[in-house]
Amino acid sequence: MNRVELIGRITRDPELRYTSSNIATTRFTLAVNRPFQGQNGEQGTDFINIVVWRKQAENVKKFVSKGSLVAVEGRIQTGSYEKDGQRIYTTDVVADSVQFLESKAQSQTRQSSDDNMTPADFVNQDNGSSESDMSDEVFANFGDSIEISDDDIAF
Numbered sequence: 001m002n003r004v005e006l007i008g009r010i011t012r013d014p015e016l017r018y019t020s021s022n023i024a025t026t027r028f029t030l031a032v033n034r035p036f037q038g039q040n041g042e043q044g045t046d047f048i049n050i051v052v053w054r055k056q057a058e059n060v061k062k063f064v065s066k067g068s069l070v071a072v073e074g075r076i077q078t079g080s081y082e083k084d085g086q087r088i089y090t091t092d093v094v095a096d097s098v099q100f101l102e103s104k105a106q107s108q109t110r111q112s113s114d115d116n117m118t119p120a121d122f123v124n125q126d127n128g129s130s131e132s133d134m135s136d137e138v139f140a141n142f143g144d145s146i147e148i149s150d151d152d153i154a155f
Contacts, residue, residue: 002075004093006048007101008032010068014052016061026057030072030093050074052095060098069101 014028027049034044050072052060064070074095080087 004072004074004076006030006032006072006093008048008070008072010064010066010070011047012066014061014064016057024054024057026052026060028052028060030070049090049092050095050098051077051092052098056095056098063100064098071097071099071101073097073099 008030011029011031014026016024016026018024030048030050032046032048034046037043072093072095074093074097076091077094078089078091080089082088
């Protein structure tokens, strides 16, 4: 069984693109807090790449932004590609469902009071972590659209 359920905050505004068959797809990274604290007393965070398709992808782009709290249900999908002669491996969660856990008004209120948030509530993008930067590099050379055939789509 390949099933994933996550709750976390979106680390940057979702990116909406369309395939050559005009199918909407949105990518974003979800910051998910680990359920335990490390030796230094800080709570660890995992950065998980999420892929959403079709109408749900358009809704994600329309209704959520950086810092929004969402729940994602889906499955893990691995893949690889070659870049500069090296094999790059990827792991994504393909979302079946994305639930918005706060209203747009709550999200905007929270964003205006980010100064009062703890590190566990919000992920700083300037932390120097290569994990948070990796999702940008993966599709950097693809341009505005990604060539995906209907056979590549799982549903």
